[in-house]
Amino acid sequence: MPTEFTKKVLMLIKNIPKGKVSTYGRIAKLAGNPKAARQVSWILHSSSKKYNLPWHRVINSRGEISIKSVESKELQKRLLENEMIEINSEFKIDLNKYHWDLQSIEEINTNKKGR
DNA sequence: AACCTGACGAAGA
């Protein structure tokens, strides 16, 4: 059974637009627990397939692909490049350019209603 | 229950 926090995290990640990225810390904060960045990463690597999430759009606060396995790292890079996101040779992304600028979880709910 | 672990992050040095 996913906790409230987990559900919010999943919902937020699903809503990251194509061509944008977000960070573990930001997702945690928006989901209501600013200090649970590590938990966000755990949710991702344990259940991204299960929930069919755009896991590749979540990176660390320094704008880098923060993944250990070399294969997955390359995969994530390719997935992001497919969305026209630039990544340098050190797996770094310009957050100022690509960071999803959502301010609160309410914005998602509002947009859904409005549409 | 105790201890370890990590796709994290802020704060110091």
Added chain:
DNA sequence: TTCTTCGCCAGGT
């Protein structure tokens, strides 16, 4: 700016 240290949280052993 780069490197450590330390706090966090929950799952695994």
